[in-house]
Amino acid sequence: MKQLIAICFAVCLLSCGATKTVKTSKKVIKGNWTLSNITYSKTGAYNVTLFNDASKDCFEGSNWQFIPNNNTGIYTITKSDCTTGGRYFNFTIQEVDEATGYYNFLLKPTNEKGKSETNAGFRLYLTSLTDSQMQWQQTVDVDGVPFIININFTKTQ
DSSP states (O other): OHHHHHHHHHHHHHHHSOOHHHHHHHHHHOEEEEEEEEEESSOSOOOOEETTTEEHHHHTTOEEEEETTTTEEEEEEOOTTSOOEEEEEEEEEEEEETTTTEEEEEEEEEOTTSOOSSOOOEEEEEEEEOSSEEEEEEEEEETTEEEEEEEEEEEOO
């Protein structure tokens, strides 16, 4: 009986921490990135507002900094015909399926102190992450049909 309790306790402890794969992903994501481009799964002109903030054109070329030790970051929109400046966020990487390499990625806009006024977040898939490139995908429904937004980053530092 004591062995069974010890095994259950060990399983509980191991299941509470982040997996090695998620920890490795946090090490890779750390640093500065540029949102290089945004593409869609269907051709055409679309008026998409990302993260309830700005258009695709404003986000392309924006600078992102990820600080994984406290799951925070900031992105800065710099294009002159957009509302420029820094926006703060919290993020979480959760493993979905090690075989596919896709992770749930939650991005929650916050204020400078890390507080969310609405507690709303955006769930994306982290579909690709290397030392120099990263891709997120967000699937939305357009007239009942899945529409995929691909958000591509290049590491700058």
